Amino acid sequence: MSSKYGGYMGKVAQVDLATGTVSPYPWTDRDRELFIGGKIMAAKILSDHLTGKEEPFSDRNLLVIATGPLTGTGAPSSSRFNISTLSPQTGLLASSNCGGNFGYYLKKAGYDALILRGQAREHTWLEITNDKFVFHNADELWGKSTSATQQALSDLLTQRGGPDKSGKLCIGPAGENRVLYASIVSNERISGRTGMGAIMGWMNLKAITVTGNHVVRAYDAEKMMAWNRKWFRYLRSHPLTGEQLPRIGTAGLVSQMQMRRILATENFRYGQNESFEKVNGERLAEEFNVVNKGCLTCPIRCARTVAVDGQEVKGPELETLGLLGGGIRNDNMELLLRWNYELDELGMDSISAAGTLAWAMEANEKGIWNCGLNFGQVDGISQLWENIAHRRGIGDELADGSRRLSEKYGGKEFAIHSKGLELSAYEPRHAVGMGLGYAVSNRGGCHLNGGYLVILEGLGLNIDAQTPKAKADLTVMFQNLMEMISATGQCLFTSYAFFPAPLMSRPNAWYTRAANKLLPHTGMVIRLLNRCPRAVHMHLSPVFHHTRGFQYATGMPMTFGDYMNVGSRGYTLERSVNCRFGVSAKDDTLPKRLTDEPQQPNNPKTRVPLKKMTPVYYAARGWDSNGIPTPQTLKKLGLKGAD
Numbered sequence: 001m002s003s004k005y006g007g008y009m010g011k012v013a014q015v016d017l018a019t020g021t022v023s024p025y026p027w028t029d030r031d032r033e034l035f036i037g038g039k040i041m042a043a044k045i046l047s048d049h050l051t052g053k054e055e056p057f058s059d060r061n062l063l064v065i066a067t068g069p070l071t072g073t074g075a076p077s078s079s080r081f082n083i084s085t086l087s088p089q090t091g092l093l094a095s096s097n098c099g100g101n102f103g104y105y106l107k108k109a110g111y112d113a114l115i116l117r118g119q120a121r122e123h124t125w126l127e128i129t130n131d132k133f134v135f136h137n138a139d140e141l142w143g144k145s146t147s148a149t150q151q152a153l154s155d156l157l158t159q160r161g162g163p164d165k166s167g168k169l170c171i172g173p174a175g176e177n178r179v180l181y182a183s184i185v186s187n188e189r190i191s192g193r194t195g196m197g198a199i200m201g202w203m204n205l206k207a208i209t210v211t212g213n214h215v216v217r218a219y220d221a222e223k224m225m226a227w228n229r230k231w232f233r234y235l236r237s238h239p240l241t242g243e244q245l246p247r248i249g250t251a252g253l254v255s256q257m258q259m260r261r262i263l264a265t266e267n268f269r270y271g272q273n274e275s276f277e278k279v280n281g282e283r284l285a286e287e288f289n290v291v292n293k294g295c296l297t298c299p300i301r302c303a304r305t306v307a308v309d310g311q312e313v314k315g316p317e318l319e320t321l322g323l324l325g326g327g328i329r330n331d332n333m334e335l336l337l338r339w340n341y342e343l344d345e346l347g348m349d350s351i352s353a354a355g356t357l358a359w360a361m362e363a364n365e366k367g368i369w370n371c372g373l374n375f376g377q378v379d380g381i382s383q384l385w386e387n388i389a390h391r392r393g394i395g396d397e398l399a400d401g402s403r404r405l406s407e408k409y410g411g412k413e414f415a416i417h418s419k420g421l422e423l424s425a426y427e428p429r430h431a432v433g434m435g436l437g438y439a440v441s442n443r444g445g446c447h448l449n450g451g452y453l454v455i456l457e458g459l460g461l462n463i464d465a466q467t468p469k470a471k472a473d474l475t476v477m478f479q480n481l482m483e484m485i486s487a488t489g490q491c492l493f494t495s496y497a498f499f500p501a502p503l504m505s506r507p508n509a510w511y512t513r514a515a516n517k518l519l520p521h522t523g524m525v526i527r528l529l530n531r532c533p534r535a536v537h538m539h540l541s542p543v544f545h546h547t548r549g550f551q552y553a554t555g556m557p558m559t560f561g562d563y564m565n566v567g568s569r570g571y572t573l574e575r576s577v578n579c580r581f582g583v584s585a586k587d588d589t590l591p592k593r594l595t596d597e598p599q600q601p602n603n604p605k606t607r608v609p610l611k612k613m614t615p616v617y618y619a620a621r622g623w624d625s626n627g628i629p630t631p632q633t634l635k636k637l638g639l640k641g642a643d
Contacts, residue, residue, distance in 0.1 A: 003029055003032060004029055004555070005029060005032060005069070005219065005554045005555050005556055006069075006073075006217055006218045006219030006220070006553055006554050006555050007069030007070060007071075007072075007073055007216065007217075007218060007219070007553040007554045008032060008037075008069055008112055008554070009107050009110050009111055009112050009214060009216070010112070011024065011110055011111050011112065012024065012025040012026075012027045012111065012112055012113045012114075012115065013025065013111050013113075013114050013115070013133070014114075014115040014117070015114060015115065015116050015117070015126070015133065016117055016118045017116060017117065017118040017119060017120040017124065017135075017203050017204070017205060018059060018117075018118030018119055018120065018121070019118065020120075020135050022133045025045075025113075025115055027041075027112070027113075031044065032069075032556075033556060034566075034569065034638055035487075035566075035569075035570070035573075036068065036069065036484070036487040036488060036566055036570075037066055037067060037068040037069050037071075037112065037113075037487050037488065037489060038066050038067065038068040038080070038081070038082040038097075038486050038487040038488065038489055039066070039082040039084055039095040039097070039483070039486050039487055039570065039574075040483065040484075040486075040487040040566065040569070040570030040573070041064075041066045041112075041113060041487065042064035042066045042082055042083075042084035042095060042113070043084065043093065043095075043570060043573045043574045043577065044573060045062065045064050045066075045113075045115060046062060046064060046084060046085070046086070046093055046577060047573055047576070047577050049062055050086060050093065050577055050580065050581075051580060052580030052581050052582070054086055055086075056085070056086045056087060056088040056091065056195075056198075056199065056202075057088060057178070057198075057199070057202045059117060059118045059119060061085060061086045061117070061199065062085060062086075062115055062116065062117050063083065063084075063085045063115075063116040063117070063196070063199050063200065063203070064082075064083070064084045064085065064113060064114070064115050064116075065081060065082070065083050065102075065106070065113060065114045065115075065116070065169075066081065066082050066083075066084070066112065066113040066114075067081050067082075067103040067106055067107055067112055067113065067489055068080065068081075068082075068103075068486075068487055068488040068489020068490065069488060069489065069550070069553055069554050070488045070489045070490055070549065070550065070553055071103045071104060071107055071216070071489035072103075072104050072107045072108070072216030073216055073218050073224060073228075073553045074224070074225070074228050074297055075224075075228055075231070075297065075490065075549050075553065076228065076231050076232055076235055076297060076298065076299055076300075076490070076494060077235075077294075077295065077297065077298040077299070077300060077490050077491035077493060077494050078296075078297055078488075078489050078490050078491075079099055079100070079101060079103060079104055079295040079296035079297060079298070079489075079491075080097055080098065080099055080103060080295075080486070080489050080490060080491055081097075081098055081100075081102055081103030081106065081186075081489065082095055082096070082097050082098075082486060082487075083095065083096050083097075083098065083184060083191050083196045084096075085194075085196060085199050087194040087195050087196075087420075088178070088180050088195040088198045088199060088202075089180040089181055089194050089195040089198075089352070089401060089420050089421060089444075090194060090419050090420040090421055090443070090444045091420065091581060092419060092442070092444075092577075092578045092581055092583060093442070093574055093577045093578055093581075094193075094194035094195075094421075094442070094443050094444070095194070095443065095449075095486075095574075096183075096184070096191040096192060096193050096194055096196050097191070097448075097486055097492075098169075098184070098186055098189050098190065098191035099186070099187075099189035099295035099296075099298075099491070100167070100169070100185075100186025100187040100188075100189035100295065101167045101186065101187060101295075101296055102167035102168065102169045102186040102208075102210065103167070103489065104167060104296055105165075105166055105167030105210045105211050105212070106128075106167060106210050107214065107216050108167075108210075108211060108212040108213065108214050108216075109128050109129065109130055109210050109211060109212030109214065110130055110131065110212055110214040111128075114208075116203065116205070118203065119202065119203055119204055120135070120203060120204040120205060121204070122137055122138075122139070122204065123137065123138040123139050123141070123142045123204050123206060124136065124137065124138050124204055124205055124206065125138040125141060125153070125170075125205070125206045125207040125208065125209070126205065126207070126208045126209070127208075127209050127210075128208065128209065128210040128211070128212075129210075129211055129212060130212040130213065130214070138204075138205075138206040138207065140152070141153075141170075141206045141207060142176060142206060143173060143176070144172075145172050145173070145345040145346065145347075146170055146171070146172045146185040146344060146345055146346075146347050147188075147344075147345060148345075149170040149172070149206065149207055150168050150170060150185075150187070150207075153168055153170070153207060153209055154166075154168075157209065165211055166209045166210060166211035167186065167209070167210045167211065168186060168187070168207060168208070168209050168210075169184050169185065169186040169191075169207065169208050170184070170185055170186075170206060170207035170208075170347075171183075171184055171185070171197040171200045171201055171205075171206060171207070171347045172185070172197070172345060172346045172347025172348070172389065173346055173347065173389040173390055174197060174198075174201075174346045174347045174348040174388070174389040174399075175197030175198055175200050175201040175347045176201045176206070177201065177389060177390055177391045177399070178198040178201050178202060178399075179195075179197075179198060179348060179388060179389060179391070179399040180195045180198055180352075180399060180400050180401050180404075181193070181194075181195050181198075181348060181349040181352035181353065181356075181399075181401055181422075182195055182196070182197030182198040182201060182347055182348055182349070183196065183197045183344075183347050183348060183349050184196045184197045184200060184347070185344065185347055188303075188313070188314040188344065189295065190344060190349075192349040192350070192351065193349050193351065193352070193421065193443070193446065194421060194443060194444070195349075197347050197348075218552060218553045218554075219551075219552065219553060219554055219555030219556075220552045220555070223552045224549070224552040224553055227545070227548055227549050227552055228549070230545070231545040231549060232299045234497060234545060235299050235300060235494065235497055236299050237501070238496070238497040238501050238504070239501055239504045239505040240460065240496040240497065240499070240504055241299075241300050241493060241494070241496050241497050242299075242300075245300050245301075245302040245493060245496075246292060246300060246301050246302065247285065248281040248282060248284070248285045249281060249284075249285075249292075249302045249303065249304050249315075249317070249318075250281075250302060250317045250318035250319075251280065251281030251284050251285070251304065251315075251316065251317065251318050251321050252280075252281035252282070252285075252318075253281070253318050253459060254276055254279065254280040254281050254318060254321055254322060254325075255276065255277075255280050255281065255282065256458065256459055257322070257425070257426065257427075257458075257459070258272055258273060258276040258280075259458075260430060260431070260457075260458035260459070260465070261427070261429075261430040261599065261600075261606075262426050262427045262428070262430045262431045262434075262454065262457075262458060262465075263276060263322055263326060263425065263427060264322055264323060264326070264327055264416075264423070264425045264426065264427040265326040265327065265329075265427070266326065266327070266328075266329055266358070266362075266375055267327065267328075267355075267358035267359060267361065267362045267375075267414060267416060268327075268358075268414075268416045268423070268427055268593055268594065269593070270427075270599070271427040271429065271430050271599050273325065273326025275325075275326065275331035276325075276326060278325075278331040278332075278333060279321050279325035279326070279330075279331055279333055279336060280321070281318075281321070283333060284304060284306075284315065284316070284321070284333065285304075287333075288304075288306045288307075288315070288333065288337060289304050289305065289306060289315065290305040290306060290307060290312055291305045291312075292304065292305070293305055293314075295491070298491065300491070300493055300494075302493065303315070304316070306337050307337075308337055308338055308341045313341045313344075314340070314341070314344065315337065315340065316336055316337065316340040316350075318425060319350060319351045319354075319424055319425050320336065320339070320340045320343075320350045320351075320354070321336060321425075322425030323350070323351060323354035323355060323358070323424075323425050324336055324339055324340075324350065324354045324357075327354055327355075327358050327425065328354065328357055328358050328361060328375055328376075328378070329375040329376035330376070330378050332378065335378055335381070338382065339381060339382065339385065342382055342385050342386075343385060346385055346386070346388075346389040347389075348385065348388065348389060351422055351423075351424055351425075352401055352402075352421070352422040353385070353388070354422075355401075355402055355416055355417065355422030355423065356398050356401050356402045356405065356422065357373065357381075357384075357398070358375075358416070359402040359405060359406065359411065359414065359415050359416065360373045360394075360398060360402075360405065361373045361374055361375045362375075362411070362414055363405070363406075363409060363410075363411050366411065368409050368410045368411050369405070369409040369411075371394050372394075384398075401417070401420065401422065402415040402416065402417055402422055403415055403417050403420045404420075412591065412592075413591055413592040413593055413596075414591060414593050415591055416445070416591055416593070416594075417444065417445050417591070418438050418439055418441065418444050418445035418588075418589065418590060419441075419443075419444035419445070419583075419587055420444055421443060421444025421445040421446060422445055423438055423445035423447075424438075424445065424446065424447040426447055426454050427599070428454075428590070428594055428608050429594055429598070429599035429606045429607050429608055430457075430458075430465050430466070430599060430606060431453070431454045431457040431458060431465050432457075432465065432466060432467070432468060432471060432608050432609060432613070433451075433453030433454070433456065433457055433465075433471035433474060433475055434447065434450065434452070434453050434454040434457060435590060435594060435595075435608030435610065436450075436453070436468075436471055436472060436475055436608070436610065436613045436614070436617060437449075437450025437451040437452070437453055437475050437478075437479070438450050438590060439588045439589055439590050439608075439610055439614065440475070440588045440614065440617055440627075442571065442574040442575055442578060448482060448492055449479070449482075450475070450479070451474075451475040451476075451477075451478035451479040451482065452478060452482065452492075453471060453474055453475050453478060455496070455499075456474065456519065460496070460499055460503075460504055461499070461503060461512070461515060461516055461519070462507065462516050463516045463517075463519045463520055464516075464520050466605045466606065467520050468609050468612045468613045468616075469520040469521065469523060470519060470520045470521065470522055470523035470526060471520075471613055472523070472613050472614075472616035472617035472619075472620050473522075473523045473524075473526035473527045473530060473616070473620050474519070474523075474526055475617060476526075476527075476530045476568075476617065476620045476621055477526055477529065477530055477564070479567070479571055480530070480533075480564045480565075480567030480568045480571060481495060481498070481563075481564060481567055482495060482567070483566075483567035483568075483570045483571045484546075484563050484564070484566050484567035484570070485546065487566070487567075487570060488546070488550060490546070494546070497543065498543055498544050499543070500543055503515055523616075527620050529564075530564070530568070530620055530621075531620075531622065533560075533561040533562075533564040533565045533568065534559075534561040534562065534565060535561060536559065536560045536561035536564070537559050537561055538559055538560060538561075539559060539560060540560045544560065546563065547559060547560055547562075547563050550563070565637075568621075568637060569637040569638060569639060571621075572621065572622075572623075572629050572633065572634070572637055572639065573637075573639055575623070575627075575629055576628075576629050576634065576639065579628050579629070583627070584626045584627050584628060585614065585618070585625070585626045585627035587627075588610075588614055588627055589610070590608055590610060594607065594608050595607055595608050595609075595610050595611075614627070621633070622636070
């Protein structure tokens with residue numbers, strides 16, 4: 001079905017792997033106006049099919065791969081695509097965002113999204129060229145690592161003549177063996193969280209390649225091109241997106257988190273790691289980084305490249321450095337580089353792998369599971385990754401994650417997850433807004449889906465990190481903003497430039513100190529904006545280029561208020577689907593280590609006051625006291641009947 005809007009290809013393909021058939025999926029311009037693309041589009045598709053009775057590993061589940069309208073338009077950092085499904089790790093609707101080039105080539109093939117369902121009768125890889133879908137036997141690919149799989153696919157495609165110009169995504173052994181936190185890989189970029197790779201493994205789908213000769217057309221190409229140039233200049237001039245991230249990447253946050261007591265250490269017992277200088281971003285940049293890389297059309301270029309066994313491979317992000325560094329009491333940077341590469345090759349989420357390992361080490365220490373793993377003892381970890389990916393020995397149990405292990409052996413109070421998804425490296429007892437985000441996130445323990453309020457609580461601005469004041473309302477605003485950025489197909493790092501540069505570069509200036517003092521007292525104002533976003537009937541172009549860029553690309557009207565409203569619609573839609581699976585206020589929790597035990601024993605404020613913040617958050621979202629979106633809120637957001 002074609003579209004009057006620019007940026008869209010106008011087609012969605014539905015693939016039944018069990019029967020080997022492909023059919024068009026209806027998606028109208030009204031759907032595009034309400035649900036845009038990416039994770040919000042996927043949430044709508046899943047909402048239309050999931051009743052609350054489905055199992056992740058079943059033919060009633062769907063795997064939705066969706067692009068955004070900015071993908072392929074040349075907008076900054078717009079190569080992202082989204083994968084959503086009923087997660088085997090959380091049992092809930094979940095999404096995972098990825099860079100690489102697959103989304104770009106999917107649109108070149110003429111499609112905005114793929115909907116996959118069913119279980120293939122044999123190991124399969126799917127080749128898409130424009131409207132041609134070919135199902136190939138994948139026995140020779142099964143068991144291969146993610147890079148070996150992609151290289152083998154490239155070899156097969158080039159044997160037909162000419163260069164390989166295609167997007168690829170695949171799983172590794174972890175996905176084949178249904179490790180609950182298995183990932184999907186495109187190039188060296190990872191759709192890491194919530195077990196998307198395990199769903200592909202259940203489907204017997206090893207890989208997809210896609211290419212085509214279609215052109216992504218912007219609604220107003222001339223204005224779009226001029227705006228993109230301005231947007232690129234702005235991102236390159238901002239201290240976060242033009243200096244910090246290009247210079248030392250996300251790894252540069254390790255030192256800042258250490259200073260702010262938010263660097264998760266020894267399974268979140270502590271917020272500081274005395275050996276942080278051995279595993280921080282500065283050391284990575286100075287001693288190990290070969291070259292910076294970035295995704296398609298990205299001016300930020302935050303990715304590191306390092307050498308492992310003589311090969312130049314993707315380096316570790318903050319999460320891997322933090323959680324497989326101080327998180328398990330390892331200060332060996334060379335091992336971190338190797339583990340990061342091994343986990344990517346096996347197709348396994350480094351955050352959940354690290355969180356599960358840390359829980360196991362503490363469980364062994366406490367004598368509740370004698371697994372032989374100990375903090376600070378790192379010999380044999382590489383072999384352990386192999387054992388998890390192939391479900392051998394204790395790896396079979398570790399493959400199910402910390403929640404299931406703690407339910408079996410005990411130790412729930414130090415199983416550091418929310419809704420079954422292990423937390424990222426930000427220790428929230430010194431950033432309580434980040435703690436609230438972890439707890440209420442639709443995805444589970446995710447810093448990004450949680451709103452990333454830590455950027456106000458010490459990693460950008462420096463508001464009072466312990467107060468609950470305004471944290472709920474700010475979390476709602478940031479979640480809505482990031483939801484929409486993801487839906488358009490852009491990287492969330494572009495949102496960093498939303499904060500005026502002087503506030504980032506001059507932390508001691510009077511206006512920065514004033515902003516830090518003022519923000520915790522703006523809760524009611526922020527709530528009014530969240531509840532009535534269309535009151536902001538304007539663009540905020542000096543600091544937020546996304547709305548005009550979206551308009552020029554699509555031709556769809558989009559003020560800042562409209563932008564936030566669509567983000568709220570997407571976030572609430574995901575929540576309403578999860579409510580069908582039993583989610584309510586009882587699930588918006590954190591382990592007792594974070595809510596009951598002060599990080600600093602002599603300072604009772606250093607814990608997450610979750611019970612104070614969640615009721616305020618529900619009210620700010622228009623949900624009832626049990627955390628369920630009200631009929632009035634659903635109707636207001638154009639989601640009547642979504643519950």
